[in-house]
Amino acid sequence: MGRLWIGMLGMKELLLTTVVHLVYRFYIFSTGVVSDLSQLLTGRPGSDAVAAAAAAAAREKRQPVPRYGDDEDGSFHSCEVPPIVLVHGIFVFGKGRLGGLSYFGGAEKKDDRVLVPDLGSLTSIYDRARELFYYLKGGQVDYGEEHSRSFGHPRFGRVYEEGNYPEWDEHHPIHLVGHSAGAQVIRVLQQMLADKAFEGYENTSEDWILSVTSLSGALNGTTRTYLDGMLPEDWKSMKPICLLQLCRLGCIVYDWLDIKWLKNYYNFGFDHFDMARHKAGFLGLIDYLLGNAGPFASGDWILPDLTIQGTLQLNAGLRTFPSTYYFAYATKMSRKFMGVTLSSSVHGIHPILFIRVLQMSQWRYPSDVPLPYKGYRDEDWEDNDGSLNTISMTHPWMPTEHPNHLVVDDSECHPMQPGIWYYKILEADHISFILGRDRAGVQFDLMYDSIFQRCRKHAFRTAPPPTLPNEIHHSTDS
Template identity: 30%
Template sequence: MVHGLFGWGNDELNGKNYWGGSESLRQKLIDKGYQVYTPTIGPVSSNWDRACELYAYIKGGTVDYGEAHSKKFGHSRYGRTYPGIYPSWGNISNSKDIQKIHLIGHSMGGQTIRTLAELLKNGSTEERTITSKKNLSPLFLGNKSWVDSITTIATPHDGSQEAHLKYGLEPLVHQFVAMLAVENNAITIDNLNLDFQLDQWGLKRNSGESYRNYFDRIIKSNIWKKTNDLSVWDLTPEGARELNTWVKAQDDIYYFSLVCEDTHEDGITHHQIPDKNMHPILIPSSIFMGCYTNNKQGDVAIDKTWWKNDGIVSVISAICPRAGSTDKMVYYNNSAHVQKGVWNYIKSIKSVDHLKVVQMTENRPALEQEFFDLAQILNNLPI
């Protein structure tokens, strides 16, 4: 299960779980007999960089962002080294089957797992052209059918119009910290301990350095102003459209989407406004998204079909990629009739916001059951 923007691992944020909040959703799934992992990858990095990190995290080895990619965007080619949580991934089992995995991504994590699947299957022509085969990461070779299914939860496949608020990174981080502070009074900037994992940009936390100083160096870095190789671009409608032009649904993978919806129509303005149960920190962005339109030439057109939202992502953007994409969508019926290579849209979960769906801010048996039901769907897929 892959986290989204500002996501974290199990040993960060004072024991607060990204998946489950005060409880561990991963452990609850394990207790039901499923093998589940929650990787930690760059919380503000681009989907390309995060996909490379996810590959190394699962398979094991040193992160290789690609020679061509690294030269293009001006950061180091290599990142951290991981032992691998599933080193036999992609190997042939005793039953002669390829050892595959199911990938689930929340929010930006859905874009990241789509990017990983694309690179596994088709690799990168640019990387193969510039790099000798001896020095090329296996990820960029392609021809790997290693993924059984991809499930996205509240993912901005077409970006989020919230990005047009032009927040910048610092206000977003402070908004994120404020949300955590509401849930856990111990969390402030000084003891946030979120690892930004921007080593490739030369932004490591130094030995003995206070978290506040590390945080300030990240925020004040000029990388936010000079590159599109970060989340702040990928999450815009235009950045998502760019991603969608080359990240396609693969014909050997099952694709599923779950959507959250926590707004309703205002009887006077006909705009979408937040439901009463929406987390307070999401209300300003939800109100903005519920009435925003954009017809600027060259931009992704945003009209009232984008207004229904979960506080961060619009419903229409979370169903499947559309802008710049040729992917197809069908409505999910049951596992016996599920299709590969198309988006099987499961449903919209009503009165649930962007944070609540992963139980980051509230534990609900009904939401836990959504994950148990999803695990059962994936477990029952035809081989």
């Protein structure tokens, strides 16, 4: 009787969670469609034709902004100010999707050299890192022969006719800012550059990246993956009935139908798996739904990478490099009350995350399953922001701890030292600093201003870069 009651409660919780997520995502999707229709009807920037014309004009007008550094002979040279690249998390989108909605809440307008790539929203950390490289350099995405063969998808993917920063190299480095899973994408990309993992590019190095900023970054995994359905036993399989199973089924049908105008608004990123109906056929759909083929069968999607065990395996091959600047913002929406970890606010947290904050603070690792790492304690993972555990967001610390420094006052990291993870803990939920700036209020501008100022004023290898035309002097413009 007790098991039946627990099962009924579990089904009610799954139903409620599913409805909340569907309503919120429908709201985001419909907002994008309405925005796009409005822009199309009024002739404002946003329609494909107007956007294409604006992009072409921008390319023609783009001029190098001088920055001075030392040549090997001791003389000075000029080059472009490094772009700041904002990398999104999972289930979401980059620039050009959902009617031009801004995933980063318009923060990209705070600087003249900001890029916002649109990567696969559910593809693996590895695949997204490869996509990001070709988004910047240009060419056809190459997932690598060995990886593609192991996970059963074609080796080559999307083609970028023109790279968004084709001159990218160690003399023209970039700043990378990653939200949520985007932080791990950045780290994997830097390691790939250090390992010269891109065929045809033998001169890559870690120095192609000047700074890394992690915003609510999944640097050490999250216990939410287990709440949503990943099994702690093998961290690659899902419970038979769970939120992620519903997501899996919806994603498969969405990609199989391959409705072009819908995928122009939102794309899970699995085009390189050839799941569309005209390629897979009806029998292929059945195979995908039964879990016999596709990304969910092979494990080449992002949720396994975000489990504690998956991150532990991933982190084992990732380094912190001595010539790169690192900064992390860890978010927390929980606090201790009479010895129990609860949500720190009822009104300050987004409804889609409220239940998960409570669940994550009370979640316990199954007693019959080997612990994910030596020294694991449930209480260390209680504080969270509704999606990630706060302990995960500070700095990489498993399987080995990387150099780090807790920042209480920003003056502590001026001047910054490369090769050290500076981190700051903020009271905010996981989506306070994305999608809409209204919820975070002034803190939104202060946080992004600090990121952009750090990139422009405190993270450099030779000399401080010059002032940009759109340098941040006030925090109320977006």
